[in-house]
Amino acid sequence: MEALILQMLETFKELSYIGIMLALTFEFVPAELVLPLAGYWVYEGDINLFGAIFAGSIGGVLGPLTLYALGRYGGRVAIIKFGKYFFIKEEHINKSDEFFEKYGGSVAFLGRFIPGVRTAISIPCGMSKMNVWKFILYTYLAMLPITAIYVYLGYRLGPQWENAGEIFSQYANYLLIPIVILIIWMIVKRRKLSTQ
Template sequence: MLDWITNVISRMGYLGITLLMVLENFFPPVPEEIVMPLAGFTVQRGELNFLFVVLAGTTGTVLGAIIWYHVGKLVGEKRLRKWVDKHGKWIGLSGEDIDKSKRWFAKYGGIVVFFGRFIPGIRTYISIPAGLEGMALLPFVLYSSAGTFLWIGILTYAGYVLGQNYQLVEKFLSSASTVFFVLGFVCFGIWVMYRRHKQKQKAKR
């Protein structure tokens, strides 16, 4: 996979980086933690321009995010409510929770989309609730682009600084992703138990 990514960047340059970052949104074996640091290493060798590399990576990532945004819109609130009414009780979800999430996302959606771009395991799929909750496309693209530009810039610069050791970026972020996943899983479990306990108390009343 690494050889293939290297060949794409070497042969196609900025366009190859853009295409790889679009693909990264849908095909996890093509990680941005390898693509962008490798592109940064290419910048160090004088083959590409740093700013254009970051712009190419940002463009590809945002294009993929827009596709996931429309997936959220396609699912729609009606289908989600139907699923929640049928299965939501098992994880403590209700139609009232959907209403709350809509209000919350309407108020803080831009911040969530921006900072979500920095969190491993979340950055790709944060686009779905944005589309689901009806966040306007233009603000979504602006917040996504701003967060993505910073994150892609960090990855590219790390590869530029590390040079041939650019793969250390992926190793570090893989460990960080594991920590984030475990913490997220634990928090989700606690939240589910809290919701079910709250629903039982409400039912007793």
């Protein structure tokens, strides 16, 4: 499967930045594969680092936007029926629903940093008819640092770009610590507001 995806990505390479955006629009193509590979293309001199990060961040919004639309216009029944085509199981939807119930619209940002919630979080955002512009903004703000790290790792690793995911996971906790602090702060703030 990975070999097939890599072959497809080589076709996208010919489309340059638009190819990166398109590759990330399909939720079945892992960003963990596309972004370091884009970094390798930077290393090879085919594209610019900042252009790759920008294109990757836009593509990182387009993919979740398709799931948002599925949630908004298809509802839970359609998601359970068609979610398998996006590698989304009902348990992912349930986890995302619970997360959305706890944290509201901010999950469009926070959920991107949590494995098991990351992909499916767009669905409850759509089902709750969250403002689409707010959803796009939150998703972009979350995708920008993740994209930048993966593309930069791919660039620095050069021909060993496939090791980027392993390296990212070693340092992911340093990225997650400020997110956890933000979540705790939001919970405390929400509880204070509900008791007033």
